[in-house]
Amino acid sequence: MDLKLLTDDDLESMRRAPKIIVNPRARWVTKGGHRERNFMLHDTRDATQSYRLFLRISLTNRSVFSAGLARVWPTEETLVLARYNGPYHPHRNVLERTKVPPGCHRHLATHRYIVADLDPDGFAEAVSGYNSLDGAFQCLCKDCGIASLALHPLQPELEF
Known part of the structure; x- marks a missing residue:
């Protein structure tokens, strides 16, 4: 997959596609200093279109977290489309030469980047x-069009 061929409209279409979580009982796994949970999703209109929703949270600082959506191709190539981070750090937008101050912020994949x-x-x-x-x-x-809003991803398995 040549990611450089993707337009911003393509990226937004992938973000907005209606999706359903196919493994709602995914387990938390400890990796280094954080816990991680990965859900697999499919486009409800085309089950061959796969995505991964990931949740990560620090074991020592609950403000260090991330919830993200990635497109996964049959070749296993992955592209993070969106990532919602906690308030633990500022972020610098390299191309725009701007800085997002510490606070909750959302990352988006863009054609320019x-x-x-x-x-x-x-x-x-x-x-x-x-x-x-x-x-x-x-x-x-x-x-991002994910139909599982009733799911509470932190309960009951995330215990510190």
């Missing part, structure tokens, strides 16, 4: 719709 050979989801913007991993998950589901 892909063709510049930067992290595809290197662009970020401040958001105010959440302040926890559960809230980031709910915003991600709402913004």
